[in-house]
Amino acid sequence: MGVTLRPFEEIVAEHGAVVMRVCRALLRPAEADDAWSETFLAALRTYPDLRPDSNVRGWLVTIAHSKAIDILRRSARAPRPTADVPERRAAAAPAERGDPVDDDLVAALRRLPTKQRQAVVMRYLADLAYADVASALGSTQAAARRSAADGIAALRAALTRTRPDLKHNDPKGPLP
Structure with missing residues (x-):
């Protein structure tokens, strides 16, 4: 007799917020919503084949990362309008749902090298172990650690330039 997997609805409820944080950190709001949906559609298709001892969070973040990269590639090939139209905020912006949003941090995060x-997103927003980050990025654990450390250092530098009231040694500060 085979091992019974948890209902997929429970997986979505447990990990949906982490997947959305990853998608939002890599994409614009509308694209993040699409990536979230595509992530769980792809996950639903392969969920029955998942090994019972699998790291579900790592598996979902890896799928979300792939979907975000697909969307970024598609948007890079898409024609761009000649007039700049400001992007509209989603109806339920993170702050409206009670999620804290630091616009300076989001802007600094988006300026980091890919x-x-x-x-940074996988390690600190998705709370993945470096082994899982390395696997998702196709690198070694040492390279994943270095990328995350360099990213955090760059975020600290950017935020202390734009927000001198924040100090990286402040235990209440926004960065690890």
């Missing part, structure tokens, strides 16, 4: 941004 590998650093991905490593």
Whole structure:
């Protein structure tokens, strides 16, 4: 007799917020919503084949990362409008749902080089172990650690320039 997996709805309820944080950190709000949906559609298709001892969070973050990269590639190939139109905020912005949003931090995160941004997002927003970050990025654990550390250092430098009231040694500060 085979091992019974938890209902997929429980997986979505438990890990949906982490997947959304990863998607939002890598993409604009509308794209993040699409990546979240695509992540769970892809996960639903392969969930029955998942080994019972699998790291579900790591598996979902890896799928979310892949979906975000797909969306970034598609948008890079898409034609761009000639007039700049400001992006509208989603109806339920993170602050409206009670999620704290630091616009300076989000802007600094988006300016990081891709590998650093991905490593920081997976390690600190998705709370993945470095082994899982390395696996998702296709690198070694040492490279994942270095990318995350360099990303955090760059975020600290950027935030102390734009927000001198924040000090990296402040235990209540926004960075680890």
